[in-house]
Amino acid sequence: MESKRQQKFAGVIQEELAQIFQREGGAFLPNTLVTITRVRVSPDLSVAKVYLSFFNTTNTTLSINTVNAHNGEIxxxxxxxxxxxxxxxxxxNFFVDDTNEYVEKMDHLFEKIAKEPRQKEEDGEDLS
Incomplete structure (x- = not known):
């Protein structure tokens, strides 16, 4: 459980990093939209884990490596x-937030499961 102090400081970092990526992120990640999805701060406020989501990119590994290469500048x-x-x-410390990809994958699986019984019924098979 994070303390109120950690949560407040994480919010400040998230807001400021979002502005940095919005205004100056194009220098090292052109044509890529970067979203700061979550920031977790250690109890002594010396380490921040920053979770990023990338849009309009084909290789998230390359994008996170580029961000890590510019860590000092950021x-x-x-x-x-x-x-x-x-x-x-x-x-x-930057990490890829794959929550959106996971949600899309789960939605796809649920759609696939929902279609299977209907296809069996249409084929004339008895489900009992």
């Missing part, structure tokens, strides 16, 4: 934005 820009709100800029 952290520097974050530090410039939160310098009055935090004593130390947290170490940033």
């Amino acid at each position: 952290r520097y820009k974050l530090g410039a934005r939160i310098r009055h709100q935090a004593r130390v800029v947290p170490e940033l």
Whole structure:
């Protein structure tokens, strides 16, 4: 369970990183929309796990590797934005948030399951 302090600081980081990626992310990820889906902060506020979702890209592994390659630059820009709100800029660890892909996969499976009984009924098979 995260403390109120951790949640508040995570929200600040999420908001500021979203602005950084929106305004300056095109320099290292052209034509890719990056969404900060979640930020988790350690109890001492020294490490932040940032979960990213990429849109308009074919290779999310390449995208996350590019973000990790620019980690120092992103952290520097974050530090410039939160310098009055935090004593130390947290170490940033970026991860791919595959929640949307998982939801789409599950929806596809449920649609497939829902269609199977109807197809058997249409073929004239008795389900009992």
